Amino acid sequence: MEDEGERSSFVVGLIENRAQEVGVAAFDLRSASLHLSQYIETSSSYQNTKTLLNFYDPIVIIVPPYKLASDGMVGVSELVDKFFSSVRKAIMARGCFDDTKGAVLTKNLAAKDLSVLGLDTYYKQYYLCLAAAAATIKWIEAEKGVIVTNHSLSVTFNGSLNHVNIDATSVQNLEIIDTLHSNLLGTNSKKKSLFHMLKTTKTIGGTRLLRANLLQPLKDIETIEGRLDCLDELMSNEQLFFGLSQVLRKFPKETDRVLCHFCFKPRKVSNEVLSDDHSKKSQVLVASIILLKTALDALPLLSKVLKDARSFLLRNIYRSVCESEKYGSIRKRIGEVIDEDVLHARAPFVARTQQCFAIKAGIDGFLDVARRSFCDTSEAIHNLANKYREELKLPNLKLPFNNRQGFYIRIPHKDVQGKLPSKFIQVVKHGNNIHCSTLELASLNVRNKSAAGECYARTAICLEALMDAIREDVGMLTLLAEALCMLDMIVNSFAHMISTKPVDSYTRPKFTSDGPLAIDAGRHPILESIHNDFVANNVFLSEASNMVIVTGPNMSGKSTYLQQVCLTVILAQIGCYVPARFTTLRVVDLIFTRMNAPDSIESNSSTFMTEMRETAFIMQNISSRSLIIMDELGRATSSSDGFAIAWSCCEHLLSLKAYTIFATHMENLVELATIYPNVKILHFYVDVQNNHLDFKFQLKDGPRHVPHYGLLLAEVAGLPSSVITAARSITARITEKEVKRTQVNRAQYQPMHIIYGVAQRLICLKHSSQKEDSIRLALQNLQESFAEGKI
Numbered sequence: 001m002e003d004e005g006e007r008s009s010f011v012v013g014l015i016e017n018r019a020q021e022v023g024v025a026a027f028d029l030r031s032a033s034l035h036l037s038q039y040i041e042t043s044s045s046y047q048n049t050k051t052l053l054n055f056y057d058p059i060v061i062i063v064p065p066y067k068l069a070s071d072g073m074v075g076v077s078e079l080v081d082k083f084f085s086s087v088r089k090a091i092m093a094r095g096c097f098d099d100t101k102g103a104v105l106t107k108n109l110a111a112k113d114l115s116v117l118g119l120d121t122y123y124k125q126y127y128l129c130l131a132a133a134a135a136t137i138k139w140i141e142a143e144k145g146v147i148v149t150n151h152s153l154s155v156t157f158n159g160s161l162n163h164v165n166i167d168a169t170s171v172q173n174l175e176i177i178d179t180l181h182s183n184l185l186g187t188n189s190k191k192k193s194l195f196h197m198l199k200t201t202k203t204i205g206g207t208r209l210l211r212a213n214l215l216q217p218l219k220d221i222e223t224i225e226g227r228l229d230c231l232d233e234l235m236s237n238e239q240l241f242f243g244l245s246q247v248l249r250k251f252p253k254e255t256d257r258v259l260c261h262f263c264f265k266p267r268k269v270s271n272e273v274l275s276d277d278h279s280k281k282s283q284v285l286v287a288s289i290i291l292l293k294t295a296l297d298a299l300p301l302l303s304k305v306l307k308d309a310r311s312f313l314l315r316n317i318y319r320s321v322c323e324s325e326k327y328g329s330i331r332k333r334i335g336e337v338i339d340e341d342v343l344h345a346r347a348p349f350v351a352r353t354q355q356c357f358a359i360k361a362g363i364d365g366f367l368d369v370a371r372r373s374f375c376d377t378s379e380a381i382h383n384l385a386n387k388y389r390e391e392l393k394l395p396n397l398k399l400p401f402n403n404r405q406g407f408y409i410r411i412p413h414k415d416v417q418g419k420l421p422s423k424f425i426q427v428v429k430h431g432n433n434i435h436c437s438t439l440e441l442a443s444l445n446v447r448n449k450s451a452a453g454e455c456y457a458r459t460a461i462c463l464e465a466l467m468d469a470i471r472e473d474v475g476m477l478t479l480l481a482e483a484l485c486m487l488d489m490i491v492n493s494f495a496h497m498i499s500t501k502p503v504d505s506y507t508r509p510k511f512t513s514d515g516p517l518a519i520d521a522g523r524h525p526i527l528e529s530i531h532n533d534f535v536a537n538n539v540f541l542s543e544a545s546n547m548v549i550v551t552g553p554n555m556s557g558k559s560t561y562l563q564q565v566c567l568t569v570i571l572a573q574i575g576c577y578v579p580a581r582f583t584t585l586r587v588v589d590l591i592f593t594r595m596n597a598p599d600s601i602e603s604n605s606s607t608f609m610t611e612m613r614e615t616a617f618i619m620q621n622i623s624s625r626s627l628i629i630m631d632e633l634g635r636a637t638s639s640s641d642g643f644a645i646a647w648s649c650c651e652h653l654l655s656l657k658a659y660t661i662f663a664t665h666m667e668n669l670v671e672l673a674t675i676y677p678n679v680k681i682l683h684f685y686v687d688v689q690n691n692h693l694d695f696k697f698q699l700k701d702g703p704r705h706v707p708h709y710g711l712l713l714a715e716v717a718g719l720p721s722s723v724i725t726a727a728r729s730i731t732a733r734i735t736e737k738e739v740k741r742t743q744v745n746r747a748q749y750q751p752m753h754i755i756y757g758v759a760q761r762l763i764c765l766k767h768s769s770q771k772e773d774s775i776r777l778a779l780q781n782l783q784e785s786f787a788e789g790k791i
């Protein structure tokens with residue numbers, strides 16, 4: 001279960017135009033960041049928008065009142081009603097979606113210069129997401145009664161496509177965030193999702209950054225290499241790694257949350273006695289200042305650890321955060337108002353006391369009076385507890401505190417044996433204890449709470465000037481929060497995970513701009529820890545061989561292999577080491593999967609239609625740098641139609657530069673390799689002896705026919721022998737006809753394969769860095785091989 005802090009805090013504004021272009025503005029209330037995206041929705045089912053909404057998991061979705069989509073299309077508003085009915089939908093007038101206002105607002109509110117995003121140059125082009133931003137910010141300011149502080153927001157723009165797109169179905173298929181079986185009742189699988197495997201982050205912001213990275217890995221090689229260099233340094237410098245792990249613990253878990261209290265300035269600030277609601281707000285504010293003070297106090301330690309770091313990422317954090325004098329001056333200002341001994345505390349009453357005594361004594365007379373009253377009532381409550389212990393002979397009576405009830409009494413059940421004195425009220429049984437109160441205690445609780453409320457209110461007034469001064473440097477707080485989240489992810493998640501694995505079992509991937517996707521001895525990052533004897537396998541895809549067809553009986557390891565390749569690419573592109581001996585890859589920009597996820601009743605669609613819809617979505621959105629994973633396409637309809645669809649889909653994919661791995665039970669599909677030289681056939685080796693299948697999980701070259709493995713497995717599953725015998729005779733007759741029907745004239749395609757082979761060798765030579773003489777020799781060899789028909 002997700003803990004409180006991990007719950008989404010996104011408010012998302014959506015708008016589209018008649019050309020089905022969609023603008024999205026996602027405002028994270030917690031980290032005060034604004035994420036803008038604009039794209040053309042290629043599928044009528046709004047797959048991209050669905051994926052984005054799943055990614056943000058918003059608490060509120062803001063849409064205009066009527067749809068503008070062309071007839072027959074599901075407008076974004078309808079999409080929200082249909083698929084996100086549990087999310088609060090806020091309808092705002094069209095006038096609120098004002099792109100000019102949006103452009104000015106984002107420019108003013110952004111902590112960094114927006115020119116790097118290209119947003120100000122192209123703002124006419126990206127008018128939809130800016131319009132959505134205007135509506136979203138307006139809604140937040142009105143709903144929360146705040147004004148967003150200038151230069152406080154971290155703004156990102158996804159229209160520049162800096163991230164890999166993984167559609168919502170693929171996120172599910174690849175078990176990135178949740179396992180496929182996590183929702184099935186009665187399943188007791190040890191398998192974790194990739195997110196859960198890596199979720200050893202210590203801060204809430206770090207966990208959220210990790211989740212965002214897994215859902216949208218990076219495409220920018222420089223940033224990825226930056227993270228990998230940092231990991232290299234951590235893995236080779238134990239002192240730095242442990243030093244950083246230790247120092248990160250000193251920062252409060254919720255450091256990123258502090259930000260939002262400086263980014264949002266309350267609209268109404270009054271010197272009058274504050275209402276209960278205001279008192280709650282000021283309580284949060286005081287807590288934020290204490291959190292910030294604790295974080296700033298930990299900065300010198302971070303500075304000490306990072307001083308000699310060499311990698312660009314760590315040096316950059318050292319230079320921009322640790323060496324900045326701004327944090328020192330913020331800390332000094334805090335020190336002028338806040339008591340030095342005040343610390344961030346988790347225990348509710350300790351936190352309440354720390355907050356009441358946060359401001360230095362003597363600054364505000366009213367505050368000092370309110371504090372005295374708070375101390376008096378707190379003392380009276382403890383004296384009352386002592387009185388009960390002695391008078392009623394209840395030595396084990398305890399006085400716990402929670403924010404809702406205040407103080408209450410806890411007595412072990414065995415101490416009272418059912419004879420609880422009548423003065424105890426609100427009696428509730430809790431395990432072996434009894435929780436209760438008394439009229440005296442309740443009255444003291446009210447007085448204590450009211451004294452604390454007065455303390456908060458006076459404290460908030462004292463803090464106003466300090467808050468405003470800090471707001472001037474709010475961009476620095478954004479920077480600090482970002483740096484801490486990044487360090488948390490890289491140190492506590494990536495480096496920690498790698499350090500728990502056997503030495504050298506995870507290696508640094510290499511990136512090329514146009515090279516192959518090659519994985520040597522790759523393993524499944526999650527299954528390898530469940531199976532001690534997990535078998536490693538290779539992957540090789542290049543422009544010359546951009547499709548791999550994997551065959552093999554059921555249970556031979558096909559689906560695992562497909563998932564393993566994608567998870568390895570994702571790990572590499574978030575800047576983490578990968579479970580393989582060696583990996584080189586060209587950056588992937590889209591990952592698509594078509595796998596057989598457990599049928600969902602909610603989807604209200606047949607297995608075949610789901611399969612076709614998913615395939616159509618892939619075909620419409622594919623790019624030349626996509627990675628496509630297809631598992632058993634065409635199995636859910638008649639065998640002839642299924643085969644025809646699978647064959648033609650493969651032909652379509654072969655005409656593109658994208659890399660595809662296709663797993664199938666249709667043995668005739670291997671004939672594609674006869675016609676297309678860029679298809680490679682592989683199979684999972686299975687030893688068949690005495691009608692028994694021995695799975696080796698080893699991937700081997702070429703096709704391999706395992707006769708009637710379906711029947712063998714059906715027999716193992718317990719189908720009656722008479723049924724199996726009948727099935728055997730039927731399958732023998734069908735196979736004979738099938739072979740004749742799909743046989744391809746191999747001789748016809750032989751010359752094309754030879755020419756293709758020559759062309760590929762020439763391309764390899766062009767890219768090679770060999771000397772002139774060796775190239776000449778290689779050309780001579782090529783000529784000879786060609787003359788002998790060996791290529």
Ligand SMILES: Nc1ncnc2c1ncn2[C@@H]1O[C@H](COP(=O)(O)OP(=O)(O)OP(=O)(O)O)[C@@H](O)[C@H]1O
Nearest residue numbers: 531533534535553554555556557558559560561697
């Ligand atoms: N490389 C491997 N090493 C060890 N065990 C493996 C390996 N690959 C798969 N397995 C085990 O084999 C089981 C079956 O694998 P998988 O589901 O990938 O087979 P499949 O060929 O896709 O089957 P089907 O065609 O019936 O869907 C997995 O649950 C896993 O436990």
